[in-house]
Amino acid sequence: MEQTITANRSAETDNASKEFKVKAAFFLAGVSGISAIAGFGMTVASAKKHDPKYFNRGMVPTREVPESGANLAMRALGWGTLYAVTGCGILFYSIWKLSGAQNFAEFRYKMGNLLPEIPKNCPPQGRTEFSGLNDLLDYLQHQRGSKDK
Structure with a gap:
């Protein structure tokens, strides 16, 4: 029960x-x-x-400016997105292939062995709660001062 x-x-x-x-x-x-x-x-x-004159000039295509600002911005956004996705995809795929991993668990294990271990802070060695931003900054300044000595 x-x-x-x-x-x-x-x-x-x-x-x-x-x-x-x-x-x-x-x-x-x-x-x-x-x-x-x-x-x-x-x-x-x-x-x-x-500058309202030039602002309005970029909104509608004219003889002097054959493409509006909005179209130019959309084209730039499209190319920028393509470059960013392609570049990051190639970078991540090459890291995956260079590691020789067959699945994510194996990749995680290999990267865990390759990268440095993050030390545990249990129990916390310093203060973890502050009454405000000033208290935090005073604490950090005090900690920095004690390490310099």
């Missing part, structure tokens, strides 16, 4: 935790999206206010 109650409680907490994580992810995505759109809009408005 106690095991079923415990199992039900743990299932409820898991569901609540997952629901909270989903809500948090939506919140962060919304805040990020809104801030990106607001930043872009303010930048465009600032550019238009700064």
Whole structure:
């Protein structure tokens, strides 16, 4: 009987935790999206206010400028994306092939042996909680000063 109650409680907490994580992810995505759109809009408005003649000139193709700024930017974004994806893909694929791994577990094992080990900090040797930014900066300055001596 106690095991079923415990199992039900743990299932409820898991569901609540997952629901909270989903809500948090939506919140962060919304805040990020809104801030990106607001930043872009303010930048465009600032550019238009700064020099409206040249701003309007780049919006519509003319004889002097055969391509609008938006088309040029989209073309540049497309080429930049192609170069970035291709370059990173070649780099990652070459590292994979040079390692000689056949699957991800083997690749992870080989890279774990090749790269230096990160030391464990358990239990933590220094302070881990600070009352504010000033407290953190004072602590870091004190730690740096004690290492210089």
